[in-house]
Amino acid sequence: MRWFTCTPRNFPGDQGFFDRESGLLSRGFRALGVESMAVTLGPVRDGDLPQMLRASAEELASADWWRSHRLDGVVFYCWGDPEFQPISDAIVAAGIRLVSVSDTNGVFSPLSDWYGHLISAWHHQWQMPFLSKLTRTVLRITYFYTVGILKHDFPRARMMSTGNYFAAATPGSAERHRRFVRRLAGKDAASKVRFLPVPVNFHFGFDPSQTKHDEVVAVARWDDFSQKRPSLLMEVFERSARRRVNTLFRIFGQTPDFMRDWHASLLPELRSRIVLEGIQPNSLVSEAYRRARVMFVSAAYEGCHNASAEAICSGCSIVGASSPFLCALEWHASHESGTLTRDASPASLTEALCSELEIWDRGGRDPEKISRSWCTELHPERAAAAILALFGLEAGTPEPVSV
Numbered sequence: 001m002r003w004f005t006c007t008p009r010n011f012p013g014d015q016g017f018f019d020r021e022s023g024l025l026s027r028g029f030r031a032l033g034v035e036s037m038a039v040t041l042g043p044v045r046d047g048d049l050p051q052m053l054r055a056s057a058e059e060l061a062s063a064d065w066w067r068s069h070r071l072d073g074v075v076f077y078c079w080g081d082p083e084f085q086p087i088s089d090a091i092v093a094a095g096i097r098l099v100s101v102s103d104t105n106g107v108f109s110p111l112s113d114w115y116g117h118l119i120s121a122w123h124h125q126w127q128m129p130f131l132s133k134l135t136r137t138v139l140r141i142t143y144f145y146t147v148g149i150l151k152h153d154f155p156r157a158r159m160m161s162t163g164n165y166f167a168a169a170t171p172g173s174a175e176r177h178r179r180f181v182r183r184l185a186g187k188d189a190a191s192k193v194r195f196l197p198v199p200v201n202f203h204f205g206f207d208p209s210q211t212k213h214d215e216v217v218a219v220a221r222w223d224d225f226s227q228k229r230p231s232l233l234m235e236v237f238e239r240s241a242r243r244r245v246n247t248l249f250r251i252f253g254q255t256p257d258f259m260r261d262w263h264a265s266l267l268p269e270l271r272s273r274i275v276l277e278g279i280q281p282n283s284l285v286s287e288a289y290r291r292a293r294v295m296f297v298s299a300a301y302e303g304c305h306n307a308s309a310e311a312i313c314s315g316c317s318i319v320g321a322s323s324p325f326l327c328a329l330e331w332h333a334s335h336e337s338g339t340l341t342r343d344a345s346p347a348s349l350t351e352a353l354c355s356e357l358e359i360w361d362r363g364g365r366d367p368e369k370i371s372r373s374w375c376t377e378l379h380p381e382r383a384a385a386a387i388l389a390l391f392g393l394e395a396g397t398p399e400p401v402s403v
């Protein structure tokens with residue numbers, strides 16, 4: 001059996017590519033004994049691994065090119081973007097099974113989630129004065145309910161309906177995508193929309209030899225002020241450190257100057273327990289997940305949110321805010337795997353974080369159970385098997401896990 005994955009962007013073909021999404025799913029197929037390569041756009045680069053197959057834009061849009069590879073199926077990471085309709089059409093014309101994939105939260109149109117789209121339009125002008133913000137929001141909403149439906153939504157619905165299935169990364173985003181397609185393309189097309197999780201790398205898992213410590217981790221690009229909300233993280237960690245005198249708070253990721261200034265201003269007893277780890281190799285972040293009890297997420301919006309998925313596979317629980325833009329967290333905190341609050345205020349999130357840590361103090365969280373539950377759903381070979389199961393297919397002889 002031959003299943004390829006495809007990403008229509010010119011990404012490097014190094015180990016980093018094969019550690020996430022399209023490349024990682026290809027590894028999942030190979031772990032099941034299915035022959036697989038990852039197709040991506042552009043000429044061969046130095047550092048491309050042998051499992052990377054490069055193609056030109058013309059080749060990707062050619063049914064003959066796809067047919068020449070004698071494939072049983074393609075998983076196409078296209079995000080439902082009509083820009084890539086010719087590629088989907090070519091794969092279908094070649095007689096190949098097609099599963100298109102999106103890792104977004106599904107709040108892209110008023111027809112998928114009118115309330116979430118309204119709030120999104122409002123917050124996209126977060127830095128503007130109130131009257132300018134109000135005017136821009138009204139104009140955006142008017143556009144997306146009229147011209148936007150014709151210009152953007154109908155082509156998107158066609159793209160999402162092409163092929164056998166369209167996979168969304170969380171249960172919440174799947175429901176939004178399904179609602180959108182049903183409204184524009186009908187019930188039959190909507191039935192193609194399924195929930196299939198984005199895979200998490202093999203090495204994220206529970207280690208019985210690693211004791212869980214009274215630690216909290218946060219991982220993000222902290223220079224992204226509007227999405228990752230570092231100011232919220234800083235206030236919640238400072239408040240929580242005052243209440244939890246034995247808890248260590250570890251912050252991974254790019255550290256901007258304002259965060260360093262804040263850290264330097266902390267009282268010594270807080271500064272010693274709130275650690276700016278900076279950018280670290282994946283191996284050290286993985287080790288931090290295995291040590292920690294909780295991952296704290298301060299983000300305002302996310303798609304599939306790989307970091308929290310990696311954390312729960314490592315036996316951490318999740319704390320964050322529940323919102324239309326964080327449907328991944330609502331899923332990741334299920335199965336007794338975390339605590340969410342509807343209010344994204346520092347006070348509410350501090351209370352949620354301290355309450356979650358108290359559950360751990362009482363023995364109310366089982367890291368092995370958390371990890372086992374989520375690895376069963378999220379590890380690459382499981383994600384690949386779920387795709388094959390859509391077609392009633394079974395894998396071949398498993399291969400050793402490798403790139």
